[in-house]
Amino acid sequence: MAEYDLPDNLIYNETDEWARVEGKRVLVGVTDYAQQQLGDVVFVELPDPGTSVEKGDPFGVIESVKAVSDLYAPVSGEVVDVNRDLADHPEQVNEDCYGDGWMIAIAPGDASELEGRMDSAAYAKHCEERKE
Amino acid sequence: MSNSQRTGIEALGHATRGLAWEEPLLFERSRPGAVGYSQDPLDVPAVEASDVLPADWLRDDIPELPELSEVEVVRHFTRISTWNYAVDLGLYPLGSCTMKYNPKLNEQVARLPGFAASHPMQPAALSQGMLELMARLETFLAEISGMDRVSLQPAAGAQGELAGIMMIRAYHEHRGDRRSQVLIPDSAHGTNPASAALNGYECVPVPTGPDGMLHPEAVAERMTPEVAGLMITNPNTLGLFEQHIARLCEIVHAGGGLIYCDGANLNAMLGVTRPGDQGVDVMHFNLHKTFSTPHGGGGPGSGPVGVKNILAPFLPTPLVRKTGEDEGAGYRLDYELPLSIGRLHGNLGNVAMLVRAFAYIRSLGPDGLRRCAEMAVLNANYLKTRLAKSFHVPYEGRVMHECVLSDQGLEDTGVTTLDVAKRLIDYGYHPPTIYFPLVVHGALMIEPTESESLEGLDRFAEALLAIAREAREDPALLHGAPHYTPRSRLDETRAARRPVLRWQPDSSS
Numbered sequence: 001m002a003e004y005d006l007p008d009n010l011i012y013n014e015t016d017e018w019a020r021v022e023g024k025r026v027l028v029g030v031t032d033y034a035q036q037q038l039g040d041v042v043f044v045e046l047p048d049p050g051t052s053v054e055k056g057d058p059f060g061v062i063e064s065v066k067a068v069s070d071l072y073a074p075v076s077g078e079v080v081d082v083n084r085d086l087a088d089h090p091e092q093v094n095e096d097c098y099g100d101g102w103m104i105a106i107a108p109g110d111a112s113e114l115e116g117r118m119d120s121a122a123y124a125k126h127c128e129e130r131k132e
Numbered sequence: 133m134s135n136s137q138r139t140g141i142e143a144l145g146h147a148t149r150g151l152a153w154e155e156p157l158l159f160e161r162s163r164p165g166a167v168g169y170s171q172d173p174l175d176v177p178a179v180e181a182s183d184v185l186p187a188d189w190l191r192d193d194i195p196e197l198p199e200l201s202e203v204e205v206v207r208h209f210t211r212i213s214t215w216n217y218a219v220d221l222g223l224y225p226l227g228s229c230t231m232k233y234n235p236k237l238n239e240q241v242a243r244l245p246g247f248a249a250s251h252p253m254q255p256a257a258l259s260q261g262m263l264e265l266m267a268r269l270e271t272f273l274a275e276i277s278g279m280d281r282v283s284l285q286p287a288a289g290a291q292g293e294l295a296g297i298m299m300i301r302a303y304h305e306h307r308g309d310r311r312s313q314v315l316i317p318d319s320a321h322g323t324n325p326a327s328a329a330l331n332g333y334e335c336v337p338v339p340t341g342p343d344g345m346l347h348p349e350a351v352a353e354r355m356t357p358e359v360a361g362l363m364i365t366n367p368n369t370l371g372l373f374e375q376h377i378a379r380l381c382e383i384v385h386a387g388g389g390l391i392y393c394d395g396a397n398l399n400a401m402l403g404v405t406r407p408g409d410q411g412v413d414v415m416h417f418n419l420h421k422t423f424s425t426p427h428g429g430g431g432p433g434s435g436p437v438g439v440k441n442i443l444a445p446f447l448p449t450p451l452v453r454k455t456g457e458d459e460g461a462g463y464r465l466d467y468e469l470p471l472s473i474g475r476l477h478g479n480l481g482n483v484a485m486l487v488r489a490f491a492y493i494r495s496l497g498p499d500g501l502r503r504c505a506e507m508a509v510l511n512a513n514y515l516k517t518r519l520a521k522s523f524h525v526p527y528e529g530r531v532m533h534e535c536v537l538s539d540q541g542l543e544d545t546g547v548t549t550l551d552v553a554k555r556l557i558d559y560g561y562h563p564p565t566i567y568f569p570l571v572v573h574g575a576l577m578i579e580p581t582e583s584e585s586l587e588g589l590d591r592f593a594e595a596l597l598a599i600a601r602e603a604r605e606d607p608a609l610l611h612g613a614p615h616y617t618p619r620s621r622l623d624e625t626r627a628a629r630r631p632v633l634r635w636q637p638d639s640s641s
Contacts, residue, residue: 037573042628065624066567090629130573 004032004127007098011074011114012123018098019074019114022105026075026114029102030062030093033127038064041093044086046103051079053106055113060103062093073106075113081105152618155211159635162198168205196637215618217562219427223584223592227534227565227577228321228369230399230421232508237495238424238488247487252479256464262483263463266452269490270436273417276493276501277395278408279438282417283448285481289396292416292435293327293363296392298473299414299439299446300361301331303390306446306471311360311389317346318571319368321394333360340571344370344527348379355387365394366407369569369577371512371531373400381411390414390443398422399581400509400533403502414439423489434485445471507582508533511589515580518593522600526572534579538572547603547610549574554621555602557614559595 006012011019016034020027035041043063053059058070059079083102086092093101108114118126182190200208217224224231242248246261256263270282286292297314304311314328317338325335336354341347351362362384366374374380381391393407393415399422401407407415419434420427427433439447449472450465480486496504509532516525516535524540539549553563553576565577580589602609612621 040625040628042625063628065628067570069570 004036004124005098006032006120006124008120010098010120012118012120012126013072013074014118014126015070015072017072017074019117020098021111021114025080025105025107026077026111027102028059028071028074028104028106029097030071031123032097033123035094035097035101038062038069039066040064041090044090044093044103046082046086047079049079049082053077053079071103074117075106075108076110077106077108079104080107152214153211154618155208157635158198158200158205158208159637161200161204161208164199166199166201166204168200168202219583222560222562223580223588224562225564225578225580225592226562227371227536227579228396228568229427229565230396230418230533230579230581231427231562232399232421232424232581233583234424234426234488235492235495238491241491242484242487247484252483256462260462262480263452263465265490266480266483266486267454267463269486269493270452272490272493273436273438276402276406277398277415277417277438278406278410278412279415280408280441281444281447281451282436282438283451283476284434284436284486285448285475285477286416286435286437287477287482288420288431288433289394289416289418289435290323290327291476292418292437293323293392293394294330295437295448295473295476296414296416296439297327297331297333297361297363299437299443300390300392301333302446302471302473303443304360309388311358313356313358314360315351315354315362315384315389317350317362317364317368319344319346319370319372319569320363320365321369321396322568324363324365324394328363338362340368340370343529344368344372344571345376346374346380348376348383351380352383355383355389357388359384359387359389361390361392361413363392363394364412365397366410367397367400367532367534370527370536370571371397371534371577371579372527372529373532377410377412385411396421397533400505402505403498404505408438408440412440414443419485419489424492425485425488432482432485434482434489436481445469446473448473448476450475504582505533508580511580511582511584512578514586514589515578515593518590519578519596522597523576526575533581534577536569536572537576537578539574539576542600542603545603545607547607549576551607551610551613552576552596552599552603555599555610555613556595558616559599561592561595 009020012031016031018029018031041062041064045061047059053073053076055073055076057073059073060071062069062071082104219231219233250259250262266284270284273282274280286295312334313336314333315336315338316324316328317340319340328335338346338350338354346364362380364374366377368374384391390413391411393412395415395417398417414437416435416437419425419436420431425434447469449469450467452463453466455462455464512531512533512535516531519537523537526536526538539552549566553566556563567575568577569575614620
């Protein structure tokens with residue numbers, strides 16, 4: 001089985017999004033596990049800046065040649081930036097899911113929501129369990 | 133291709149060499165001045181269009197439509213029609229789609245001039261045969277499903293589903309009870325959330341248990357006064373009969389909700405058990421699945437919706453009603469349903485499909501319909517058992533009308549479900565449904581239906597087993613498949629990312 005790259009400095013959602021705290025904002029994308037499972041990503045639908053998102057609620061949609069899935073917000077807050085490049089280059093999600101494949105930046109209403117969440121080790125275990 | 137690569141296929145006697153034509157687009161074939169008609173010379177005075185039509189109705193240039201002769205057009209469409217695959221050519225095991233054989237008797241009945249030449253605007257007095265057929269078909273579907281009333285209007289399953297949820301919403305709103313959520317298990321059909329969302333409901337996903345079943349606790353803990361209903365597909369998309377269905381219905385009913393059953397998989401229950409008896413309040417039927425009317429490009433579909441009496445006031449109008457002696461015994465259309473969700477389809481629905489479904493039900497009778505379900509279930513279990521040797525089976529136990537396998541056992545070969553599906557084309561089969569249901573990674577969803585003989589099932593199983601062997605011996609062969617088609621593996625990713633949707637003059641060479 002192919003291995004996945006799960007960086008240590010990220011927070012992971014059970015629904016396969018990652019979150020990275022960068023100063024006052026939280027960058028969000030999908031994990032390497034997610035992009036491998038999805039296969040070639042062909043479309044990413046993202047909210048406009050200024051949209052409010054709720055932790056655990058869908059903020060967008062990702063479509064690959066195999067499936068269409070919702071994207072779930074790891075934290076509540078306001079969308080302050082969106083990766084517009086993905087509209088023309090959805091392949092960036094496959095090529096660099098933690099870099100150029102980032103999706104949105106959220107200004108969290110309550111940063112403490114991010115405490116006690118899954119780290120890379122816990123998320124790796126979560127991925128392995130689902131293979132059973 | 134080397135001889136050794138061909139042996140497996142030829143031994144099975146499936147795909148063989150044949151002529152496959154390249155066929156350019158009509159636009160590329162166009163030749164200025166070519167016509168497919170001849171007209172008599174004008175024998176009345178010529179009139180300038182600009183003299184008789186308003187200026188904004190006129191255009192300056194002539195649209196660049198292709199110019200061809202009749203025979204060129206006929207050959208064009210006939211040639212591209214030979215690129216098709218059809219259930220009349222072979223097994224079409226598309227899981228969840230019930231691609232059963234469409235008996236030719238249905239076609240003969242639908243072509244009877246009284247049906248084929250009738251006009252939808254004919255007055256009821258001149259449409260008594262069609263109206264009687266509709267009234268009787270409604271009764272048949274109600275009896276088969278355990279429902280009280282049926283509307284034959286919806287154009288296909290998704291519209292039947294939409295109608296079902298519209299009626300659930302109308303029911304709650306009529307009682308002054310505004311609810312905001314619909315429960316949908318992760319093993320339900322993909323269109324279910326769309327039907328709920330179009331009615332303004334929030335979809336609450338309900339996870340199935342490790343056995344692939346929906347469990348009463350999972351529904352009970354989500355059943356609040358906000359829940360308008362549960363949408364359940366039974367048998368579900370894993371091909372499993374929801375064993376807790378009666379208890380699930382009790383829980384939802386106790387909370388004031390209603391139960392919608394997606395009838396896409398009704399084929400597996402015909403004559404054996406009825407959703408109405410299980411507690412379901414509303415369901416749709418896919419005549420183009422369960423009742424053998426043409427499917428896909430051969431459609432249109434037809435998706436009647438059946439309800440229990442509590443929802444009958446909300447049915448789409450018009451309904452067909454049998455009239456008493458006082459009105460002159462016969463049938464007429466009834467528009468008098470003040471709480472109706474309204475009309476869903478022009479005229480009477482896709483009536484030619486209703487005729488075919490009627491012919492199917494009448495030619496099989498109750499025992500024949502039950503036999504369909506039994507054979508569909510037996511065939512699916514037979515294939516599952518034969519294929520389990522080489523493919524991973526994510527859910528153990530007996531299945532209903534379809535079985536779900538996965539590519540997990542092939543991981544070390546690098547061969548994926550997509551490769552297996554593409555290689556199956558070389559063996560002369562339409563691939564099964566792949567990567568669905570989503571709850572199974574790398575799913576291959578196979579529904580043989582009752583139409584296949586034991587020998588036909590064996591040939592199909594041998595093909596898949598041969599492909600599993602090829603995956604170990606020569607994975608590259610599978611990565612490049614199909615090899616026998618006019619086009620080999622298409623770049624589906626590029627087609628989705630950079631679709632070319634329109635022919636342009638400068639794109640032809």
